[in-house]
Amino acid sequence: MKSIVWISRCLCLLLLSAVTQLHAEDGHELWLRYAALPKTQAAQVATHAIDYVFKAAETPTTQRARNELALGVAGLAGKKLPGSEQIHDGSIVLAVAGKYAPLDQQALPLQNIGNEGFVLRAITLEGHAVIVVAANTDIGLLYGVFELLRKFQLDNALAKLDIVSNPKISLRLLNHWDNLDRKVERGYAGQSLWDWWRLPQYLDARYEQYARANASIGINGTVLNNVNSNARILTPAYLEKVAAIARIMRPWGIKVYLSARFSAPQEIGGLKTSDPLDANVQKWWNSKADEIYQLIPDFGGFLVKANSEGQPGPNDFGRTHADGANMLAAALKAHGGVVMWRAFVYSDVNPEDRHKQAWSEFKPLDGKFADNVIVQVKNGAIDFQPREPFHPLFGAMPNTPLMMEFQITKEYLGFATHLVYLGAQYEEVLKADTYAKGAGSLVAKVIDGSLEQHKLSGIAGVANIGSDRDWSGSDFNQANWYAFGRLAWDPLASSAQIARDWLTQTFSSDPTFVETATQLMLRSREAVVDYMTPLGLAHIMGTGHHYGPAPWVSDQKRPEWNPVYYHRADQQGIGFDRTDTGSAALSQYAAAAAQHFADPQANNEQYLLWFRHVSWQYKMHSGRTLWEELLQHYDHGVAEVAAMGQQWQTLEPYVDAERFLKAKEFLQIQLNEAQWWRDACVAYFMSISKLPLPKGVQAPAYNLEYYQALSFPSAPG
Ligand code: GCW
Numbered sequence: 235m236k237s238i239v240w241i242s243r244c245l246c247l248l249l250l251s252a253v254t255q256l257h258a259e260d261g262h263e264l265w266l267r268y269a270a271l272p273k274t275q276a277a278q279v280a281t282h283a284i285d286y287v288f289k290a291a292e293t294p295t296t297q298r299a300r301n302e303l304a305l306g307v308a309g310l311a312g313k314k315l316p317g318s319e320q321i322h323d324g325s326i327v328l329a330v331a332g333k334y335a336p337l338d339q340q341a342l343p344l345q346n347i348g349n350e351g352f353v354l355r356a357i358t359l360e361g362h363a364v365i366v367v368a369a370n371t372d373i374g375l376l377y378g379v380f381e382l383l384r385k386f387q388l389d390n391a392l393a394k395l396d397i398v399s400n401p402k403i404s405l406r407l408l409n410h411w412d413n414l415d416r417k418v419e420r421g422y423a424g425q426s427l428w429d430w431w432r433l434p435q436y437l438d439a440r441y442e443q444y445a446r447a448n449a450s451i452g453i454n455g456t457v458l459n460n461v462n463s464n465a466r467i468l469t470p471a472y473l474e475k476v477a478a479i480a481r482i483m484r485p486w487g488i489k490v491y492l493s494a495r496f497s498a499p500q501e502i503g504g505l506k507t508s509d510p511l512d513a514n515v516q517k518w519w520n521s522k523a524d525e526i527y528q529l530i531p532d533f534g535g536f537l538v539k540a541n542s543e544g545q546p547g548p549n550d551f552g553r554t555h556a557d558g559a560n561m562l563a564a565a566l567k568a569h570g571g572v573v574m575w576r577a578f579v580y581s582d583v584n585p586e587d588r589h590k591q592a593w594s595e596f597k598p599l600d601g602k603f604a605d606n607v608i609v610q611v612k613n614g615a616i617d618f619q620p621r622e623p624f625h626p627l628f629g630a631m632p633n634t635p636l637m638m639e640f641q642i643t644k645e646y647l648g649f650a651t652h653l654v655y656l657g658a659q660y661e662e663v664l665k666a667d668t669y670a671k672g673a674g675s676l677v678a679k680v681i682d683g684s685l686e687q688h689k690l691s692g693i694a695g696v697a698n699i700g701s702d703r704d705w706s707g708s709d710f711n712q713a714n715w716y717a718f719g720r721l722a723w724d725p726l727a728s729s730a731q732i733a734r735d736w737l738t739q740t741f742s743s744d745p746t747f748v749e750t751a752t753q754l755m756l757r758s759r760e761a762v763v764d765y766m767t768p769l770g771l772a773h774i775m776g777t778g779h780h781y782g783p784a785p786w787v788s789d790q791k792r793p794e795w796n797p798v799y800y801h802r803a804d805q806q807g808i809g810f811d812r813t814d815t816g817s818a819a820l821s822q823y824a825a826a827a828a829q830h831f832a833d834p835q836a837n838n839e840q841y842l843l844w845f846r847h848v849s850w851q852y853k854m855h856s857g858r859t860l861w862e863e864l865l866q867h868y869d870h871g872v873a874e875v876a877a878m879g880q881q882w883q884t885l886e887p888y889v890d891a892e893r894f895l896k897a898k899e900f901l902q903i904q905l906n907e908a909q910w911w912r913d914a915c916v917a918y919f920m921s922i923s924k925l926p927l928p929k930g931v932q933a934p935a936y937n938l939e940y941y942q943a944l945s946f947p948s949a950p951g
Contacts, residue, residue, distance in 0.1 A: 259890035261704030264447050264712055265739035268309025271387065272743065279311040282356075282365055282392045284324030286317055289334035294485035295372035298446070299328065299379045306383040321359060326382070327366040328375055336360055342368050343398050350454070350487070351400025352378030354385070356393050365395055373487040374400075380450045387738055399723075402682040405572070405608070405637065405692030406722035407455035407491065408448070409537065410699070414464050414472075420643050420780075420951045422650035423700030423707035428458055434478035441479060444699070445486035451719025455489045457694070461539035461576065463493035465501040468522060477529040489534035491574070496538060496558060497546035498522075509551035510561035519565040527569045535571035536562055537610070537694075542579045555579075555595065556602040563604040572690065573607045574637060577627055578617075582792035587810075587817035588799075589615040593626050601633035608635045608690045613663045615819070616800075618646050618696075619772040620763045621659070623831050623841055626822035628680045629668030637692030638663075638681045642714045644698065645780055647762055649951065650707025652904045653878065653897070654762045655755035657717030657729030664725045669824035678725035693722045708900055709893050712740065713755065730756055747888035754881045757874055763840075765871025765908040769864060770809065770844030773800040774915070779949035782907070783914040786942055801843070803922045807850055808860070809843035820845055839863075850923045861925050868912040869931070875901070875908045914941035 271279060286303060290296050300317070303326065307315040318325065329337050331344050342353045352369040359366065367378035377399075385395060411419040412426035429438055448456070458476060459467050466472055480490040499505040499518045508515055526533050540547025540558055548558030559575040566573060580591040596609065603609065609631065614622025618641040628636060640660055647654045664678040675685055683691035695718040698706045706712045713736045720732045733755045737748050766783070767774060774785035774797040788798040802810050812819035813832060820828045830836050832845035837855060842848065852860040879901040886894055913934035920927065921938050934941075 261709045268306050271310045276311045279386045283307045286326040290330035293372045299376040323362045325364045329368045331370045347400040354397040356395040401723045403691045407694045408697040409457045409694045410697045411460040420645040424702040433475035441482045445483045449486040452723040453719045457491040457537045459493045461493045463495040465495040465498040480530045491534035494536040510557045523565040537574045539576045556599045559607045560604040563606045574610045577611045588794040589819040593822045600631040608637045610637045612639045624666040628677045629670030632686045635688040635690040639694045641696040642698040651900045653710045655758045656714040658759035661729040669826040742888045761874035764867045765911045768867030770841040781949040783911045785918045809847040811847040812845045872908045875905045
């Protein structure tokens with residue numbers, strides 16, 4: 235009898251531990267796991283976290299800051315962190331300026347850090363060695379606590395802690411392409427988080443978790459609905475729902491914004507027109523704004539996709555983008571709201587190179603936008619390809635604040651299952667030199683406002699977040715969300731360092747693990763460029779769903795929706811001539827930038843086929859012909875994914891079983907699909923160039939017709 239009881243107890247325990255394991259490491263905790271630190275590190279944290287002394291007003295935000303600190307110390311160091319009135323050696327002092335005289339006398343550089351910054355410093359205060367987290371506001375304090383918890387995990391020199399930090403960019407936003415029926419356009423992580431049907435009564439616990447995760451990386455705004463927007467979001471019933479979400483976001487320093495449909499006055503307002511110069515239209519938007527701010531006093535503003543891919547806009551009424559944006563801006567102005575007006579425009583009836591169209595339409599409007607309008611520009615001129623030169627509008631509109639739009643969701647990068655670290659891509663764009671005002675006019679300085687002294691500055695990332703337990707469709711996709719936030723805070727930060735931070739927080743601080751996995755992440759970006767679109771190729775993916783290779787497609791109604799429009803391969807050569815002998819898109823860049831991109835002497839072959847049409851026999855710097863080099867890149871891309879898989883395999887001892895296995899299986903999917911991309915593209919370009927494969931280069935697994943016949947009617951997104 236006794237032994238039966240014993241056996242059943244063991245079974246129970248086993249089951250229990252299996253269950254807790256299951257939920258403990260399924261990626262849901264993101265980078266906020268606060269898993270127990272190794273002994274010596276935990277001991278160090280324990281000596282610097284004896285208790286905490288709170289010197290700020292009690293607000294919902296400071297409450298969250300204190301909870302977070304306690305949660306973090308408990309998890310990392312296995313220690314309860316009591317609050318105290320008295321300062322001791324090892325206290326953590328949480329203070330807002332003006333609330334604690336002895337700290338104010340320390341002359342911390344608080345005047346330099348604005349409303350969101352913080353100072354994190356190990357100092358002697360009232361005779362005691364303490365760490366202070368000081369800020370001008372409660373939200374600054376919250377950001378400081380998140381940074382301190384990061385340092386606990388990453389830093390070995392807590393006694394020398396000295397950080398003064400404030401965000402370089404003021405609007406740091408996620409853009410959700412989420413529809414009201416919970417489908418996410420280009421989303422690969424389940425349904426939309428926003429459960430519109432049950433809102434506002436039912437508030438899913440994930441809203442708060444989402445807000446906390448975003449706050450931990452400094453994101454301070456979120457556009458809840460798709461830019462291909464539905465006017466219904468602006469009706470009273472939906473605004474109640476939006477207000478409920480806004481209430482949850484607020485204590486975490488996050489404002490909500492909405493994508494506004496330009497034709498809303500007609501669709502839900504019963505007006506005959508949405509002409510931005512019509513007085514009744516202006517009146518309608520004014521009162522809509524008043525209504526919104528009644529419900530959501532800190533509402534951020536509108537994001538607008540207008541006259542783009544079939545969306546309504548001011549052009550429908552013979553007006554310019556500036557007319558449209560300024561009308562909405564006027565409605566928001568008194569309330570402090572902003573309009574983020576997208577420059578993603580191109581038209582099928584315009585024969586001009588798609589690369590040039592946004593510049594042609596927006597550059598003449600420079601200086602014509604109201605002061606609460608910011609123009610949102612995608613990182614490149616086409617569309618979130620694995621590699622694009624920076625958008626020529628950056629640096630070309632000195633009198634208009636421009637904000638960056640990156641894509642975090644991997645529409646063109648293998649969806650959720652491919653491991654591609656986008657920090658590397660973002661860094662490449664942010665550190666690109668526009669030469670707008672001479673060398674050093676980095677894209678980062680355009681968008682942080684410093685190049686032209688703009689007050690408004692912004693950056694947006696198209697979210698990769700959905701209802702999946704792991705939020706982003708894979709554990710490694712979380713790194714792209716994280717890197718976006720960190721780079722939004724500091725656009726000149728190192729993406730390699732950010733990868734290390736993320737890995738440490740998300741998986742393990744073991745140096746072997748962190749170094750190996752960082753290398754794996756860093757090589758992943760170039761790998762995807764190589765197995766999809768090497769040497770400046772772009773937009774050769776499957777039509778509509780954008781899954782897999784389809785460089786042969788030429789039957790789409792709109793010319794610029796056909797891959798053949800982009801690669802222009804024929805028997806003589808390949809590439810899009812954007813020099814003066816072609817579309818002259820290069821001339822939209824400052825001369826030095828253009829030279830960097832397309833001068834054969836500039837030794838920059840990454841963009842070769844983006845800007846130039848060259849012969850298959852063109853001599854590359856390597857001495858190979860272009861044809862040989864292209865094949866070499868495709869093969870290298872596949873080999874890199876294989877190597878990434880092998881690297882991951884060596885990391886099994888450091889990672890919990892569930893997350894290890896998932897990444898491993900996804901890397902196998904990626905390897906198969908990289909091979910597919912390589913084989914299909916090689917088979918196709920061979921059929922065009924009529925060139926044989928050089929000795930030693932493997933023939934594609936199937937013939938071209940096989941790849942052309944594949945179809946994916948149920949592809950996600
Ligand atoms: O690349 C395209 C996407 C569309 C998207 C559009 C845009 C929201 O395929 O799904 O629409 O870009 O950015 O507006």
